[in-house]
Amino acid sequence: MKKTLPFLLLLLLIHPLHADEGMWIPLLLGKNEAAMQKAGMKITAKDIYDINNACLKDAVILFNQGCTGEYVSDEGLFLTNHHCGYYYIVSNSTVEHNYLTNGFWAMNREQEIPCKGLTATRLVYMEDVTDEVLQDVCDQQPEADRQRLIDMHIATLCAEKVNGTHYKAVIKPFYYGNQYFLYVNEVFTDVRLVGAPPSNIGKFGGDTDNWMWPRHTGDFSMFRVYADKDNKPAPYSKDNVPYKPLKHLTISLKGVNEGDFTFVFGYPGTTQRYVTSDAVDLAANVENPIRIALRDIRLKHYNEAMNSSPALRLKYASRVASIANGWKKWQGESIGIRRVDGVAQKKAFEADFRQWANNRPDYKEVLPQLHQAYERLKPVEVEWTWFNEAVMASDLMNAYYKLYRMVQNGELKSGKLATEATVDALFQKTLKFEASETDKAIFVETMLCMWRNGFAPYLDKKQHSEAEVTRFLNDIYDNAWMNKPEKLKKLVLKCFDKTPEDAFKLLRKDHAMDLFAVAYGYAYTTAKREQYTSSKQEIDKLMRTYVKGMMEMMPDSNFFPDANLTLRVTYGHVAGFRPKDGVWYQPYSTLEGIMQKENPDIYDYVVEPKLKQLYEAKDYGRYANAKGELPVGFIATNHTTGGNSGSPVLNAEGQLIGINFDRCWEGTMSDLLFDPDYCRNISLDIRYCLFIIDKFAGAGHLVNEMTIVK
Numbered sequence: 277m278k279k280t281l282p283f284l285l286l287l288l289l290i291h292p293l294h295a296d297e298g299m300w301i302p303l304l305l306g307k308n309e310a311a312m313q314k315a316g317m318k319i320t321a322k323d324i325y326d327i328n329n330a331c332l333k334d335a336v337i338l339f340n341q342g343c344t345g346e347y348v349s350d351e352g353l354f355l356t357n358h359h360c361g362y363y364y365i366v367s368n369s370t371v372e373h374n375y376l377t378n379g380f381w382a383m384n385r386e387q388e389i390p391c392k393g394l395t396a397t398r399l400v401y402m403e404d405v406t407d408e409v410l411q412d413v414c415d416q417q418p419e420a421d422r423q424r425l426i427d428m429h430i431a432t433l434c435a436e437k438v439n440g441t442h443y444k445a446v447i448k449p450f451y452y453g454n455q456y457f458l459y460v461n462e463v464f465t466d467v468r469l470v471g472a473p474p475s476n477i478g479k480f481g482g483d484t485d486n487w488m489w490p491r492h493t494g495d496f497s498m499f500r501v502y503a504d505k506d507n508k509p510a511p512y513s514k515d516n517v518p519y520k521p522l523k524h525l526t527i528s529l530k531g532v533n534e535g536d537f538t539f540v541f542g543y544p545g546t547t548q549r550y551v552t553s554d555a556v557d558l559a560a561n562v563e564n565p566i567r568i569a570l571r572d573i574r575l576k577h578y579n580e581a582m583n584s585s586p587a588l589r590l591k592y593a594s595r596v597a598s599i600a601n602g603w604k605k606w607q608g609e610s611i612g613i614r615r616v617d618g619v620a621q622k623k624a625f626e627a628d629f630r631q632w633a634n635n636r637p638d639y640k641e642v643l644p645q646l647h648q649a650y651e652r653l654k655p656v657e658v659e660w661t662w663f664n665e666a667v668m669a670s671d672l673m674n675a676y677y678k679l680y681r682m683v684q685n686g687e688l689k690s691g692k693l694a695t696e697a698t699v700d701a702l703f704q705k706t707l708k709f710e711a712s713e714t715d716k717a718i719f720v721e722t723m724l725c726m727w728r729n730g731f732a733p734y735l736d737k738k739q740h741s742e743a744e745v746t747r748f749l750n751d752i753y754d755n756a757w758m759n760k761p762e763k764l765k766k767l768v769l770k771c772f773d774k775t776p777e778d779a780f781k782l783l784r785k786d787h788a789m790d791l792f793a794v795a796y797g798y799a800y801t802t803a804k805r806e807q808y809t810s811s812k813q814e815i816d817k818l819m820r821t822y823v824k825g826m827m828e829m830m831p832d833s834n835f836f837p838d839a840n841l842t843l844r845v846t847y848g849h850v851a852g853f854r855p856k857d858g859v860w861y862q863p864y865s866t867l868e869g870i871m872q873k874e875n876p877d878i879y880d881y882v883v884e885p886k887l888k889q890l891y892e893a894k895d896y897g898r899y900a901n902a903k904g905e906l907p908v909g910f911i912a913t914n915h916t917t918g919g920n921s922g923s924p925v926l927n928a929e930g931q932l933i934g935i936n937f938d939r940c941w942e943g944t945m946s947d948l949l950f951d952p953d954y955c956r957n958i959s960l961d962i963r964y965c966l967f968i969i970d971k972f973a974g975a976g977h978l979v980n981e982m983t984i985v986k
C-alpha cells in the first residue's frame with residue numbers, strides 16, 4: 277500500500293480512535309489495561325471483569341432495558357438515576373402522596389415499594405461465540421437465508437448454554453455482525469423502591485438544564501433487589517429476602533480533581549461510530565430538524581398544561597421528560613456535527629478508504645453501494661419520521677393506531693367473545709383515550725405543520741386553504757368517535773369476525789378513523805415498507821463489509837464495537853472544556869451554584885427549604901471537599917451514551933465516586949463522532965448523593981449499609 281503524506285495525516289486525524297474514545301468489552305479489557313494504567317488506573321483488568329472471581333462487574337446491573345445501576349450494600353441496595361427510576365416514582369405517586377414532588381424514603385424494609393415489571397439484570401459471564409454462530413455461513417448466501425441460519429445457531433446455543441440453570445442467555449452481534457458474543461444473565465424481578473429525592477433535587481434544573489453544564493441535578497434514586505432464600509431471582513413475595521450481591525462497590529469520599537483518572541462501567545445503548553457521511557448528513561441535517569420542529573409544538577402545549585395544574589404536571593411529567601430529552605439532544609447533536617464539520621470529516625475518510633480499496637475487489641464497491649442504499653432509504657425514512665412525530669403525536673391518533681392494528685392483525689375474533697364486556701375492557705385497558713384541550717391543540721398543530729410542509733397530501737384532497745384545513749382538523753377531533761365511546765363500541769362490536777377490509781369499511785364511518793387510516797396507508801404502503809426494509813438490510817450488510825475493511829486497512833488500531841446495550845467500560849479523566857470562544861467550563865459544580873440558580877418563580881429552580889437551611893448552616897459534615905464546599909457534579913472525558921445513565925463512575929482504585937447521568941450539550945454528537953475537545957460525560961458527585969440521603973432526608977440508616985472510605 278502506497279501511503280501518501282496527506283493519507284497518513286488524515287488517518288491520524290480521523291481514524292485511530294481518540295485517546296478517550298471507546299466503549300470497551302469487559303472480557304477483552306486486557307487489551308486496554310496498559311493504556312488504562314498509563315492513564316492512572318491502579319487496579320487491573322481482572323479486578324473489573326473476571327470469570328472466576330467476584331469482581332466489579334458483579335456490582336453492576338442493567339436496570340430494565342435502558343439504564344444502569346450499582347450495588348452499594350451487601351443487602352441488595354443499589355443506586356441509579358432519578359430519571360431512570362422516574363416511572364416508578366411517578367406511578368406510585370398521587371396528588372396526595374406525591375413522591376415525585378416530595379421525595380420518598382423508606383425508613384424501614386416494610387416501607388419499600390415493590391415495582392411491578394422492573395428488572396435488575398446481572399451479567400454472569402460472557403463469551404465470544406463468533407465461530408459457532410457463523411458456522412456454515414458465508415457472504416454468498418442470500419441475506420435472508422444467511423440470517424435464518426444465524427438465528428438458528430443463536431437459538432440453539434442460547435438454549436444449550438443455560439440448560440439446567442435459572443440463567444437467561446442472549447447473543448448479540450458486534451461490528452455489524454463480524455463478531456458475536458454470548459451473555460449469560462441472571463434476571464431479578466423483585467425490585468423495590470427505597471428512596472428518591474424530591475423533584476427539586478432529583479430533577480433540579482429540569483429540562484432547562486438537561487444536557488447542560490454547569491449542572492446541579494441530584495439525579496439519583498435507590499432500589500433494593502430481593503431474592504428467594506437461596507439468593508436466586510424470584511417473583512415478588514413478602515417472603516423474599518434482600519439479595520446478597522457477590523460484590524458491592526466501596527464508596528470513596530476523596531473526590532476527584534482535574535486530570536484524575538475515572539472510568540464508567542455500564543450499559544451504553546446505541547452509537548453509530550462507523551456510519552458514512554450520508555448517514556451523518558441524514559441524521560444531523562434532515563431528520564433532527566423535522567423531529568425538533570414537531571416536538572417544539574408538543575412541548576409548548578404540554579408545558580402550558582403542566583404549569584396550569586399539579587395534577588396535569590404529574591400526568592404529563594414522564595412523557596414530557598422523554599419528548600424533551602430527545603428534542604434537546606438532537607439540537608446539540610446537529611450543531612455539534614456542523615461545528616466539527618462532521619460530514620466533511622467522514623467524506624475525507626471515505627476518500628481514503630476508496631483509495632485503499634481500489635485494488636481490493638471485496639471492498640471496492642462498498643462505499644458507492646452504501647451511497648445508493650442511503651439514496652433509497654432517505655425519502656421513506658423522512659416520510660416515516662413525519663408520520664411518527666406528527667400523526668403519532670396526539671393521544672387521539674395513538675388510540676386509533678391501536679384499534680387499527682388490532683383489526684389488521686385479526687385480533688377482533690369471537691374466540692375472545694364479542695360481548696359488550698370484552699369491548700368495554702378493550703376501551704378501558706388498551707385504547708384508554710381521554711380527550712383534552714392539550715391533546716387537541718397538539719393534534720391540530722402537528723398535522724397542520726405536516727400539511728404545510730407537503731407531507732400530508734391526503735389532507736389536501738379534502739380542504740385547500742390553511743383556514744379550511746384547520747377547521748377540518750378541529751372538526752375531526754371534536755367529532756371523533758373515540759370521544760363518543762358508546763357509539764364507537766357498537767361499531768367495534770360489529771367488526772368482530774369480519775375481514776380487516778370489511779371491518780375498516782365500517783370503522784371509516786368515523787372520520788377520525790378514516791383520517792388515521794389514510795395517513796397510515798400513505799406512509800406505510802407495501803412498496804414504501806419494502807423500500808425501507810430492503811434498503812436498511814442492504815445498509816447493514818454493506819456496513820459489515822465496510823467495517824471489516826476499515827479494520828484491515830488499519831490493523832494496528834483497537835476498534836471498539838458500537839454500543840448495543842451490553843456491558844462496557846469507558847475511561848478518561850476529569851476535565852473542563854471550552855464550549856465556545858471566551859468561555860471555560862470548570863470540571864466541577866457545588867451547592868453554591870444551586871443557590872445561584874435559585875428562583876422561587878421558576879419551577880425548575882425552586883430550592884427545597886431544608887436544603888437552603890443546610891446551606892446556610894454550611895452543615896455538610898464529611899461530605900464537604902477540602903475547600904469546605906459541597907460538591908454536586910463533575911465532568912470527564914468518558915465516552916458514554918444513553919443507557920449509561922445510572923452507571924457507576926469509579927476512580928483509579930475502582931471505588932465509587934459518582935453516578936453518570938448525562939453528557940454536555942456541546943458534545944452530544946458523540947454517538948456519531950467523538951471529539952475530545954467537546955465531549956464530556958456528566959456525573960453526580962457521590963458526596964452530594966450521600967449528603968442528600970443522610971443530612972437532607974435523615975435516612976442515615978441507608979448510608980450505614982454502605983462501605984465508605986475517606
Ligand code: ARG
Binds near residue numbers: 479596598600
Ligand atoms: N439527558 C439525560 C439522559 O439522556 C437525562 C434525561 C432526564 N432528564 C430530563 N430533564 N428530561 O437520559
Ligand code: ASP
Binds near residue numbers: 343918
Ligand atoms: N442521560 C443518558 C441516559 O439516560 C445518558 C447520556 O445520553 O449520556 O442514559
